[in-house]
Amino acid sequence: MKEGKNKLEEKLLLKRENGWDKTGDKKSVFEFAEEYKVFLDKSRTERLCAEEIVQLTKSCKTYGFMFANKAGLDYEKLIFVNRGKNVALVLKGKKPIEEGINIIVSHIDSPSLHLKQIPVSEDGNSGTAIFRTHYYGGIKKYQWVSRPLALYGVIVKQDGKVVNVSIGKEKDEPVLFIPDLLPHLANKAQKLSPNTNISDIIPGEKLCALAGSIPIEDKEAKERIKLNILNALYEKYGIKEEDLISSELMLVPADDVRDVGLDRSMIMGYGHDDKSCAYTSLRALLDIVGNNIRPERTVAVFFFDKEEIGSEGNTSASSTFLEEVMARLQGRNTDIERNLRVFRNSRVISADVAAGVNPNWPEPNEMTNADKIGYGVCIKKFTGHGGKYEASDANAEFVGFVRNILNKNNITWQSGEMGKVDEGGGGTIAKIFAKRGMEVIDVGLPVMSMHAPSEIISKVDLYETYRFYKAFLMEV
Numbered sequence: 001m002k003e004g005k006n007k008l009e010e011k012l013l014l015k016r017e018n019g020w021d022k023t024g025d026k027k028s029v030f031e032f033a034e035e036y037k038v039f040l041d042k043s044r045t046e047r048l049c050a051e052e053i054v055q056l057t058k059s060c061k062t063y064g065f066m067f068a069n070k071a072g073l074d075y076e077k078l079i080f081v082n083r084g085k086n087v088a089l090v091l092k093g094k095k096p097i098e099e100g101i102n103i104i105v106s107h108i109d110s111p112s113l114h115l116k117q118i119p120v121s122e123d124g125n126s127g128t129a130i131f132r133t134h135y136y137g138g139i140k141k142y143q144w145v146s147r148p149l150a151l152y153g154v155i156v157k158q159d160g161k162v163v164n165v166s167i168g169k170e171k172d173e174p175v176l177f178i179p180d181l182l183p184h185l186a187n188k189a190q191k192l193s194p195n196t197n198i199s200d201i202i203p204g205e206k207l208c209a210l211a212g213s214i215p216i217e218d219k220e221a222k223e224r225i226k227l228n229i230l231n232a233l234y235e236k237y238g239i240k241e242e243d244l245i246s247s248e249l250m251l252v253p254a255d256d257v258r259d260v261g262l263d264r265s266m267i268m269g270y271g272h273d274d275k276s277c278a279y280t281s282l283r284a285l286l287d288i289v290g291n292n293i294r295p296e297r298t299v300a301v302f303f304f305d306k307e308e309i310g311s312e313g314n315t316s317a318s319s320t321f322l323e324e325v326m327a328r329l330q331g332r333n334t335d336i337e338r339n340l341r342v343f344r345n346s347r348v349i350s351a352d353v354a355a356g357v358n359p360n361w362p363e364p365n366e367m368t369n370a371d372k373i374g375y376g377v378c379i380k381k382f383t384g385h386g387g388k389y390e391a392s393d394a395n396a397e398f399v400g401f402v403r404n405i406l407n408k409n410n411i412t413w414q415s416g417e418m419g420k421v422d423e424g425g426g427g428t429i430a431k432i433f434a435k436r437g438m439e440v441i442d443v444g445l446p447v448m449s450m451h452a453p454s455e456i457i458s459k460v461d462l463y464e465t466y467r468f469y470k471a472f473l474m475e476v
């Protein structure tokens with residue numbers, strides 16, 4: 001009897017396998033993680049990440065990628081860069097483009113604290129100068145206080161000259177810091193009212209960072225500490241207060257990327273969402289090119305900006321950048337009908353992270369359909385919220401197609417949704433590609449502590465995701 005039951009179990013039940021049990025190649029898993037850690041460390045803003053993607057692509061000299069605006073129409077390996085924040089890499093295949101493209105799309109922006117356009121104020125109460133911020137993306141504000149922050153970005157002068165800013169990353173540089181209230185005085189000031197969400201215990205306007213505390217010597221001046229900070233900026237970057245109005249400056253965590261766990265199985269870092277998917281898709285494409293493989297179908301990887309604020313803006317997935325790349329690939333032979341056919345025949349992996357179950361907070365999950373770190377790539381038929389609102393909900397045919405790729409390549413994978421029904425939810429850029437008529441599904445790795453200044457991923461999931469992206473790109 002028992003044997004019969006086990007046979008049926010074997011025959012019928014969905015297997016949920018631990019990636020560490022299944023992988024035969026732990027050495028490659030750990031080596032790949034080290035390379036990713038270097039990438040993540042350098043990619044703290046979308047601009048820096050775009051730069052790093054281009055650098056990694058160009059540094060493989062034999063790969064022969066060329067910027068699209070410089071390459072001839074028939075050239076096979078192309079880099080497109082949009083305003084320094086948005087990149088696409090294309091490798092033309094043997095088949096005509098009308099048969100469709102295999103595309104992986106991810107995003108390279110992450111939640112952060114943007115400096116306001118008039119950021120520097122003198123605070124007489126505390127005797128300090130502060131940087132006022134406006135948060136970017138969905139954050140729990142209390143997580144961003146009492147921790148080292150680095151300041152990155154650009155300041156554009158009136159004559160168009162761009163000044164790059166980077167303070168706080170190197171060990172000998174100062175960091176920025178948002179002071180929290182001491183527990184001794186927090187009883188009233190930070191008491192939660194029944195309607196306050198934990199994300200808002202610290203109001204947005206209280207996310208001001210300490211900029212300095214030494215006044216300039218001229219005692220006649222009014223805001224002497226603020227002036228000293230502006231003077232420091234002037235001496236280092238040659239800018240004045242008005243120049244900050246045309247700036248994009250952001251505070252991001254200054255923490256190092258570190259291994260987590262006594263077994264070093266996990267990685268703590270800022271911006272795994274979504275640079276873990278960006279890196280794995282980049283590596284997948286560069287590996288194909290590096291091995292001198294000419295795929296059957298044209299393959300492309302896209303890295304977008306502005307996903308964390310709803311994909312608006314001309315560097316987001318909703319911009320015309322995709323059309324621009326597609327038009328360029330079709331050369332002079334473009335017409336609407338042909339263009340739509342390319343879209344219809346294309347397959348897209350929306351490469352974005354999933355929510356891994358948190359040991360302290362299993363409550364929001366329905367465990368049969370929850371993703372766990374260490375259990376491989378997550379496929380998500382749909383995202384959205386409530387009754388699948390704002391989800392593109394992949395066609396079952398395409399889910400089957402992806403499942404086939406996963407299984408025939410022996411990749412560890414799982415299927416989950418973000419939390420219990422009506423518990424919350426979230427969206428990705430998948431629906432933007434679905435609107436264009438492409439087949440699309442979300443596939444990425446699980447993250448714990450998502451959108452926190454440091455997030456957690458598993459090294460084995462990272463590696464399995466990379467293996468899947470490569471197999472997907474090569475699929476005929």
Ligand code: MN
Nearest residue numbers: 273274352353
């Ligand atoms: Mn994401």
Ligand code: MN
Nearest residue numbers: 273274308451
């Ligand atoms: Mn996100």
